[in-house]
Amino acid sequence: MLMPITYAEKNLFSKNAQEIVVELLDRSYDNSVLLFKVLAHSVQNNATLVQSLDESIFENTEVFKEQFSNLLQHALTQAYTNKQVMTESTKDYSVKELSKYFGVSVVSIHNWLDQGRFEGIERAGDHKHNRISGDTLYITAAGKKLKVDDVVKMWEQQELEHEQQHQQEDNLSYYTRQIAIYEHKYNGEYEATLGAKNELTPEEETDAQVWKHLLRRQTLEFRITKE
Template sequence: MLTMFEKRVFDDKAENITERIFENENESILFFKVLVNYLDMTSKNKLGLDKLSESVLENSLEMKAYFLETLKAMAEIAARADELTPVYTTGQLAKYFGVSITTINNWINEGKFIGVERIEKNIQSRISADTLWKAKTGKLYSVAQIVKEWEEEQKALGNNRYDTDEVKFLTEQLVLYEKKYGGDFEGTLGLKEELSSEEQTDAAAWSYFRRKFDGLRDDKLTGN
């Protein structure tokens, strides 16, 4: 699937792509006819191309305009969320990533969810499973991968879920660090290039608690 970010990039380049394709008039006409007929016969979302007459082929400017419109329509269809593609709220993502909703919103503002923009205040963003998330290392993961990993961890735990005391402990630790530094990890220690020895220790522990909040395996199962 084409992400909304990729769609916007494509839309910005569509005019240049059209110009390059129409550099050779004979080839461009042939390509245009093949594309129009193929799309009209195969597209679930009809583009109305069957209404075009042969006269459009005699006017290069009109043909370019139709072609450009077609490219953008194709990108729109490609980027449209499929009914089978899950979409998650910030609250759901907070659970899957093991962080707070505030952190998810900060990640959106920072562009860590590629192509996702923060919508109006007090309205939860909804992010497709196909969206790519940029980790601190720079590596990209799809939201679907994160969700799958979380679900596998929960399945592995089976009936041996966290003890209530353990969940309470992890929650309290996360709250303590947020209070100590006046915000979430990404907005405090995560932004600093140089950390003191105390901050380095806190950063390591904080990161650990965040990763394990929703995905910690029961040590008793593995004997660790």
């Protein structure tokens, strides 16, 4: 199976390319020249890159460092592009979409970005909007890592199960019954159980998100039935 290159790893490699070059050159300049030549001729779409180079770049260390860093960036671009082609295409999600899939507010997603809870992703500034790749790792409060795509799949599975249940009972009854399951599991209402805890286990965090969603839907159904 092809080893995946995550969005976070792509960003980290791009950020550290210059440092990687310096470490290689410090270890062995001659071996670095050999590695550079092999890489330059092995990566895809290398015509422009190779044609612009000659042996003179190896005579000046700073020029060589710059060209080596450029080569690594080019190799990264090709590797990440190949990964996307050879594996199932990964979708990018907006902050608003993630708020739905995670069952939290947009503000919470922004806070998680500020806290580094989406590995390798920094909050966009200057009125720009984050697009978060599905292969990004989300770090739970307990330190567990989940791929964003996996969280989305869990949400979709829950929605499918909900839809199947809806076909057999009215909405209000369904939400009330589902809430009762969680109240039985945690021996009390949400605010007195998970809602009162400062730290949650991964299972509790998932349950809390679903439970809150059910409570919101139940409240909405109450309003609809009264109108």
